[in-house]
Amino acid sequence: MRLRVLGSNGTYPTPGRPCSGYLVEAGGTRVMLDAGPGTAAALQEAAPDGALDALVVTHAHPDHCSDVFHLFNLFRFGPVARQGLPAFAPEGVAAALAAFLGAGEGHAFHRVFAWRAVGPGDALRVGGIDLAFASTHHQLPTLAVSLAAEGRRLVYSADTGPGGDLPALAAGADLLLCEATLPDGPGAADWPYHLSATAAGTLAREAGVGRLLLTHLAPMLDPARSVVEASEAFGGPVEWAAPGREVQV
């Protein structure tokens, strides 16, 4: 199983650094996780043939879903037209996106994507990849995602503060792709819906994961410093999910 980082900025994009989006590939199956700003363009670079088997949107914050609009136009008008692309999101997300477009019943938005609401505890299979979902501690209903294939397992935190069901979902994963939005320090406690790099490292240690990939760093953070902080808490291998990075799970 292979993970490609399409974008990994937390909160807002900066030049050359799109927000959250990841392409997971295993045995010819491709799943896109989140569609933050800039990721529709990055997807075309990562997968020029347009082959995609499913899209997962973890929650309705724009840094995770605003490029759904551009994926819609890409698949509707672009060189590789698509219809009925399976798209999974928490209840209400598809309706909110459709409402922004003014897309009522019969609108192409509902033909390009085949939306299905998923919730904590749900599990499903896309091609050769088994997906499972758990709720996180965030302002909006948000799903962490487990992807298992070929005997390997990747868990993506989406956005979360301490708590929620991410720690249980992450237990024993080969790779944890975990948000680390906040700078370390006393201010972190003021933002209960995100993690610091130290908190991500602690979570990784307690969950017994193999490796940790830090993502969703606030744009003003130094990724190298976040990696050091997470490494000290984890005690295992840590890297930053730099845009364009490919990782074998």
Ligand SMILES: [Zn+2]
């Ligand atoms: Zn976010």
Ligand SMILES: [Zn+2]
């Ligand atoms: Zn969020």
